[in-house]
Amino acid sequence: MxxxxxxxxxxxxxxxxxxxxxxxxxxxxxxxxxxxxxxxxxxxxxxxxxxxxLLVAGQETLRQLLAEGIAEAPEDASPLDAVAAGLTRASTAMGSMNRELGPRLKAAVAASTELQQRDALKSVSLAAAMATALLARGVPDAVAALAGELGVLAFKRGYAEWSESDRDGADELAPYALAALDELRAATASLG
Known part of the structure; x- marks a missing residue:
């Protein structure tokens, strides 16, 4: 071998x-x-x-990049703008292999309760990393937690769309994640 x-x-x-x-x-x-x-x-x-x-391969790097992006966002950035900076930074770690594995990984997770649990733990971990980075910026606890959860949801939705889109394009993950975050931002306004 x-x-x-x-x-x-x-x-x-x-x-x-x-x-x-x-x-x-x-x-x-x-x-x-x-x-x-x-x-x-x-x-x-x-x-x-x-x-x-194997499912969480690269998770620590992803957590770190999300947190670094949030920490490096402009001082006057709103919590969701800071999350957008984190998503942009983390997207740099996603290449063609990640894009091609997306649909297959989604199918594998959907078929296994154990992998679904592991994926849920990964989401919790990423949300916690973003919330902690926001707390370090002085964002109140409840706002930081909510923004972290929205960041994970935006990342997952953006990643799913990116990995299932036309592979001939040379586009990056970041626009997909940021578009998903914008959709979620608009959706929260309708919550009342």
Whole structure:
């Protein structure tokens, strides 16, 4: 097996998503994922403690980028404008691999209760990161929590639309996430 080839982590994620989609999460083993990725089981465990963690690959980077974007937003930015800065910053980490995996990952998550739970925990974690960054800017707790939740919802909606859109375009994720945030901002005004 080609353990020395670069990109083992990415190959493991792609292999796992493909296998989860083809045969289901429960029927997929770590050995199968490693074999499909062209690495050994020990290489798998160097990157991931178990197969559940493949779903949240890159989550810490995403959390950090969201928080950095919020922290670096202009001082006079509203909470949602700061979230928009976080979404823009986090979108820079999303490339063509993320875009292509989106629909397959969505299908794999939809077919597995365990992956749905893991995805929900990921959302909570991202919302908490944004809320914490907003709190550091002096935003009141309830507003920070709500803005963080809206940020996660905007990211997920934007990502879904981006990953399912025409792949021939060279467009980035950020416009999709920001458009989703604008829709949510408008929707909150109608809540009364």
């Amino acid at each position: 080609a353990r020395w080839e670069p990109g083992a982590r990415e190959r493991l994620v792609v292999a796992a998503v493909d296998l989860f989609t083809e045969q289901g999460y429960d029927a997929t083993t770590v050995a199968q994922i490693a074999e499909r990725a062209g690495v050994t089981k020990s290489t798998f465990f160097r990157y991931f403690p178990d197969k559940r963690d």
